[in-house]
Amino acid sequence: MMRRALRVTVVMTGLALAAAGCGSGGNNTNTPPGSGATGGASGGSTGGSTGGGTVALPKLDGQTLEVAAVWTGDEQKNFLQVVKPFEEQTGATIKYTSTGDQIASVLTPRVKGGSPPDVAFLPQPGLMAQFAQSGALKPVTNEVSSAVDQNYAPVWKDLGTIDGKLYGVWFKASNKSTVWYNVKSFSDAGVQPPKTWDEFIKAAQTLSDAGQEPVAIGGADGWTLTDWFENVYLSQAGPDMYDKLTKHEIKWTDDSVKKALETLAQLWGDPKLLAGGTSGSLQTDFPTSVTKVFSNPPKAAMVYEGDFVAGVITSSTKAKLGTDAKFFPFPAVGDKPAVVGGGDVAVAFKDNPGAMALLQYLASPQAAEIWVKAGGFTSPNKNVSFDAYPDQISSDVAKSLIDAGDSFRFDMSDQAPSAFGGTKGAGEWKDLADFLRNPKDVQGAMQALEADAAKAYGK
């Protein structure tokens, strides 16, 4: 019975993640007793270890700010802890609205109807661009802009800028270049965490020789496949080509894409390296791909996805992070390892002092550290102390994200028009699932990708 009940939650998480498109993560509850939850109440002072004192905020007594985001459950609770010091300092009241996973479907009608929330957290830069270009978003004030300059690597400012104007503050980030592995499986097979793609394939082969199913892929969810591709492509072709492909300035029939797909096919094309073989991979959704690796007995040795895998491990398996479950950075395919990631950007739909003050506050390390301490959160803010993270794993994840600096790249599919990069069963998700089904057909995959991209980008 217990197992049944658990499965229901896992499936529902799976649905939620599938619909969210980028997976804003499971609910990480590895809070050390008495640290995060209580620290939030006095967050302004406890979090002020770096970044030079508290943020100067205006008085907003009696004002109510509506904030909309996809977060629910623990994430919602943690966010409310983050804004508590803001409410105390300014006297404003924050009214939080959870949009569920379909944030675009909720916000678009509200914008058209003339009653958008004051501030919203958008999980995709493409969505931010859509709203900015339709004039729904308000550019930030100079105070916010300088807070961003002070606290973020330039790449994050660029990501928040549309047509030369800064609209967004990246509050939450995720590192999608982490491969999670079962420590016991690796030691049983005598395999070390690989650093390069060749070592990675060799490790997978050794694991297979040892009678284990090496790599779990959540192929039922297309977004996991786009993340695979992006990591390989960014590391192999480099950030400049990555940017061009993101904007569709080069075609998907380009040689660099061919090379990346052929590289992927080294893994995808060998069913004995995939847990459950090809058809098993296509039937596995993301949460299941994680539980496969960390269940007992394990049904796979490793799984690639972002830092939010940690949340699924803690909530759905008995494995202990740091002892049973560890991660290594996505192996370098080219000269340098890649860091692909995602995040939530705070944008203002209304040009009022309250909304701007909130953005300014969110750009401060103090605000981020409240959630960092509660766990399940990676901040793109470079002034957030790594010591604030509740455990070694999340600190390492954050460190590799911040260390990547300007060579960090945002998830390509999240930047593409959602018809291409964010729709279940269509566009890139579908084309890569087809490629996983038939990895020999590199040419066909490229043509399908290019055809769908051309349609979605309107060229």
Added chain:
Amino acid sequence: MTVPLRSSGRPGSPPPTESEEETRGSTGERGRPATAAAFLLPASIVLAVLMLYPIAYSFVRSLFDASGNTFVGLGNYVTMFTDPETFQAIRNNVIWVVVAPTVVTALGLIFAVLTERVRWRTAFKLVIFMPMAISFLAAGIIFRLVYEQDPGKGVANAVVVGVHDLFSSSSEYPGARPRDPKALVAGPDGFQTASSVSPGRSVSVPLIGFAPDGMPKTAAPARPAPGSAAANSIDGVVWLDFAKGGGGTAGQIDPNEKGMPGLTVQAVQNGSVVDKTTTGDDGRFAFTNLKPGAYTIRLPASNFAQPFGGVTWLGPNLVTPAIIAAYVWMWAGFAMVLIAAGLSAIPRDALEAARVDGATEWQVFRRVTMPLLSPVLLVVFVTLVINVLKIFDLVYIMAPGSVQPEANVLALQMWLVSFGGGNNQGLGSALGVFLFVLVLPAMLFNIRRFRREEDQ
């Protein structure tokens, strides 16, 4: 839902009541149109605001592009009909419309007729009707569990695997394979040596791809084949060329590597098995008393057969039937209740008369019950057709992302292009209009039926 119940009472029902006659009679005195208009106004406004305006606006919107600013004429319709995804959706819709209502109505009829005769009919009907109380979303999640690939989790595969395993037993070393696929070649019957072996020689067979933890308890450390086989025998060793923790040299027996006991080994000559034996605890085997000649040594596939993993219910081929099955589970109760109501309204005397005339039960059912019941069956069927045309939730929830295109239906496609990422409400509206056109005949049919019944 009340309408078919009324219609079921029709056969042999009394002529139109007096009130109906009166209404018809009153059309003669159309004295106060203003009063009539005043009474009609509230209903008309509600109807116009809630029904007519959205329909009209959807049609207008379907003539504009994604942004809603540029007039594209019938462009969206052209896009729609040239898009392979929409074709797949239309194809699936056709399958749905043909299969689902038919099966549901047939099952409903069977249940209704059978429950007529049983003692615990209310309890039975309640059980069949119960799934109707579950929302599509919940039912979708339930059936995702039912169809789960892992037989340890999915009921459907647990049954299939259970039945399968009754007839074929599992193997000792599932998935094990030769270290060197060139020396030991995979064939239809198993792995066999690439080069032939003659008596007096030894064969060593390193296998991998099997977890050392899964070895039988009796397995002893592997020992090399004696190498001093008699002139009329072939001996050898089969061992797991991988020890826990890795290391060692490939193709050589390292100290901590174990023999694989209990494997069947065959000596094959000219395509037929001449001798067979089983490996010992240290992995050794030997064929004695072989005639001179060339042999190949074969490890039959039965040693390595993977456990049967069940059926991929939600794979590209079975996904639509699997979802339709879930739909049938939900709606069979609905059809049963309506048909049972119709059944109980059939005049007993007609059935009795047929029986007195010597008709068999089957004839009574075929010739009397069915014709009297046909209006109800038709209403149930048409209602289901309308219901099935707009099927969305089950498909959206149950189909894994990788096979969603294969399971796609029009209502889902409409949602996908307008909100689910496509963000093109122009194209979405065009699909909506198309769906409306498809539902229209069924609706008109129903309306005409009701009219005709009222006229009777």
